[in-house]
Amino acid sequence: METNSDSKPSRLRGAIRNSWIYKRLQGPIFDLKGHMFDLYHGVKTMPQVTLDKLEIDSPNKAGGGIYAGTEPKYFRTILNSLEIDFERFHFIDFGSGMGRALFLASEIPFKKIIGVEFSRELHQIAVKNIKSFTQRKRACNDIESVCEDAMEYLLPLEPTVYYFFNPFNRELFGRVIANIERSLAQSPRETYVIYMNPVNNDLFVNSAAFKQIGGGPWHTLHVSL
Numbered sequence: 001m002e003t004n005s006d007s008k009p010s011r012l013r014g015a016i017r018n019s020w021i022y023k024r025l026q027g028p029i030f031d032l033k034g035h036m037f038d039l040y041h042g043v044k045t046m047p048q049v050t051l052d053k054l055e056i057d058s059p060n061k062a063g064g065g066i067y068a069g070t071e072p073k074y075f076r077t078i079l080n081s082l083e084i085d086f087e088r089f090h091f092i093d094f095g096s097g098m099g100r101a102l103f104l105a106s107e108i109p110f111k112k113i114i115g116v117e118f119s120r121e122l123h124q125i126a127v128k129n130i131k132s133f134t135q136r137k138r139a140c141n142d143i144e145s146v147c148e149d150a151m152e153y154l155l156p157l158e159p160t161v162y163y164f165f166n167p168f169n170r171e172l173f174g175r176v177i178a179n180i181e182r183s184l185a186q187s188p189r190e191t192y193v194i195y196m197n198p199v200n201n202d203l204f205v206n207s208a209a210f211k212q213i214g215g216g217p218w219h220t221l222h223v224s225l
């Protein structure tokens, strides 16, 4: 399950990532990968959008980060590292935007895939994408985008892989984790958390409900106790 490794190739990758030229090209490379994904799969998950450009009817708008789709290759590596019986698990993306992580997750035979997004505009794009999405390697057809604030979302009582691509600030993150903790106390079940760009990872590390079991340069992985 450990997704971090200290091999020579990974040290080389680390050195490349820290180089000036890579940092300079990172944005355009990230965008190019996003456009390639869209072209290949018949969807629109680009461009990045700051939330001030969107009408969002929620008191938590100011605590939300920008919309940016997940980087496909890195995400696939994380999902494929999970040694679980996917057919029993829901996948829930908190702050799912236009849905790119949902489409990547559909390459895995999850029982159901749900995206929770509070911007109606992004949610509507995700709904359109769900209809147009083409994927030869599709393993899950049950994909849904829900237009709701993550703070209000009622968690399904199923074994679940939760995904967070740094969607909101520390205060809101604390509230979502408290919701998950409450739900797990009431109805214990297998739960994994993939946390991308884990700037508030200590919230999971200090949670009595979770144990960190892995990680990599851009993510951490946790399991419920």
Ligand SMILES: C[S@@+](CC[C@H](N)C(=O)[O-])C[C@H]1O[C@@H](n2cnc3c(N)ncnc32)[C@H](O)[C@@H]1O
Residues within 6 Å of the ligand: 051, 060, 063, 064, 065, 066, 067, 068, 069, 070, 093, 094, 095, 096, 097, 098, 099, 100, 101, 102, 116, 117, 118, 119, 122, 148, 149, 150, 151, 165, 166, 167, 168, 172
């Ligand atoms: C970095 S994007 C991630 C998009 C998607 N998860 C992906 O990986 O392709 C973060 C998303 O979280 C959404 N978001 C922020 N705060 C939210 C909240 N309180 N409830 C629901 N969605 C929220 C934003 O609108 C944005 O679309």
